[in-house]
Amino acid sequence: MTEITPGFDFAVSIDCVLFGFDGTELKILLIERNEEPFKDWWALPGNLVDHDESVDQSAQRILKELTGLSDIYMEQYYAFGDVNRHPQGRVISVAYYAMLRLGGDKPLKPLSSYAKKAQWVNVASLPKLAFDHQNILNKGLEKIKRRIKHLPLAFELLPEKFTLTQVQSVYELILGKKLDKRNFRKKILSFKVLKELEEKQRGVSFRAATLYKFDKRKYNKLFGKEISF
Amino acid sequence: MTEITPGFDFAVSIDCVLFGFDGTELKILLIERNEEPFKDWWALPGNLVDHDESVDQSAQRILKELTGLSDIYMEQYYAFGDVNRHPQGRVISVAYYAMLRLGGDKPLKPLSSYAKKAQWVNVASLPKLAFDHQNILNKGLEKIKRRIKHLPLAFELLPEKFTLTQVQSVYELILGKKLDKRNFRKKILSFKVLKELEEKQRGVSFRAATLYKFDKRKYNKLFGKEISF
Numbered sequence A, B: 001m002t003e004i005t006p007g008f009d010f011a012v013s014i015d016c017v018l019f020g021f022d023g024t025e026l027k028i029l030l031i032e033r034n035e036e037p038f039k040d041w042w043a044l045p046g047n048l049v050d051h052d053e054s055v056d057q058s059a060q061r062i063l064k065e066l067t068g069l070s071d072i073y074m075e076q077y078y079a080f081g082d083v084n085r086h087p088q089g090r091v092i093s094v095a096y097y098a099m100l101r102l103g104g105d106k107p108l109k110p111l112s113s114y115a116k117k118a119q120w121v122n123v124a125s126l127p128k129l130a131f132d133h134q135n136i137l138n139k140g141l142e143k144i145k146r147r148i149k150h151l152p153l154a155f156e157l158l159p160e161k162f163t164l165t166q167v168q169s170v171y172e173l174i175l176g177k178k179l180d181k182r183n184f185r186k187k188i189l190s191f192k193v194l195k196e197l198e199e200k201q202r203g204v205s206f207r208a209a210t211l212y213k214f215d216k217r218k219y220n221k222l223f224g225k226e227i228s229f
Helices: A055-067 A133-148 A152-157 A164-175 A181-190 A216-223 B055-067 B133-148 B152-157 B164-175 B181-190 B216-223
Strands: A011-021 A026-033 A046-048 A075-080 A091-101 A115-122 A194-200 A210-214 B011-021 B026-033 B046-048 B075-080 B091-101 B115-122 B194-200 B210-214
Touching (some): A026 A164, A055 A091, A055 A115, A091 B091, A164 A210, B026 B055, B055 B115, B091 B133, B091 B152, B152 B164, B164 B210
Antiparallel strands (some): A011 A046, A026 A115, B011 B046, B026 B115, B194 B210
């Protein structure tokens, strides 16, 4: 038993929202919890901040302990602090997000028994999540929905050479709705930032689609209008 | 004496970074602290989050108690959580910012004895600030420096009709450096989003300058390029 300084009875946690695109599906990284509260539930990788680490350091440690992933640049995007968000008391959760292009990935392997396992799960078929994690995830989704409207994010998620169908998939998955193919193609090509390649898609049995590249220089010229002195 | 749940011995605070432009100077809202630690120091308006309020509610309450200001939309921008940022223990501070056009303002009047007074202070001549508040303020400044490169922020801070000299002032103050007058005018006019008015500046004794208006519709057409479906 220790005396409490008034006000010093909150905890601070980290939650990591990692989005991944594997060429077909938008996924999110979840863990299956092995500890109360919410034992056996699916949750965002998250845990309490320790005394001897900053919140930024904590985010890296927790992601590694619960999923095995390290050296991933995550951006802090919001602190969630509703009164009843945690059953054990006031816990403010600082949320971080990152967007990854999946494929040939490092295996997921929790180093701590706090997580039974870590797994990429389709955003389209999520299980019920622990705590207010659905809310934290929704705010992360809003963030990438806003970012994708300014183009480059979509191309960060795609391979270097891609088909227009793949571009449309990324938009549909992040915006959460089906888009009309003809209108989509017309619009995306109207920005004149996709470079059509001579190459066609390989390994498909039927009508190989044309491949495109994102022309970052042209994008910057057209959209990167900034006042810089 | 109460038993502590492990991990539940952090405190969470709010710090408010309010920028204001009065037509000439870029200012920041500070309080003079009346409590330890850092009694008698200048600081950002900030205090600990209470048990029965969310962090967002807390930001509004604290701003009002320490400065008398209410109903100001503030945006959360970062949670500061370095290990040694507070002498009394681990305190994670959630920072909020807002940009205000000053003039004919509501008077500043702390409602709580926690602040001796509240005052708009020139960013160019800041006193030494309590805690890591200079760092919190710097990160807020970085945020508005990035935002001003996309134009509209500057015009949110200016009156509806303004001179080119005033526009240049806003840029110089936020970017923290002097700009060449001729180059600045050429550049800012090249974006073609300023509408020259028939009117001239009034109440000046010598060579009244032409007034301009920001053409939001034209801006959106030129710069607001977004993919929307």
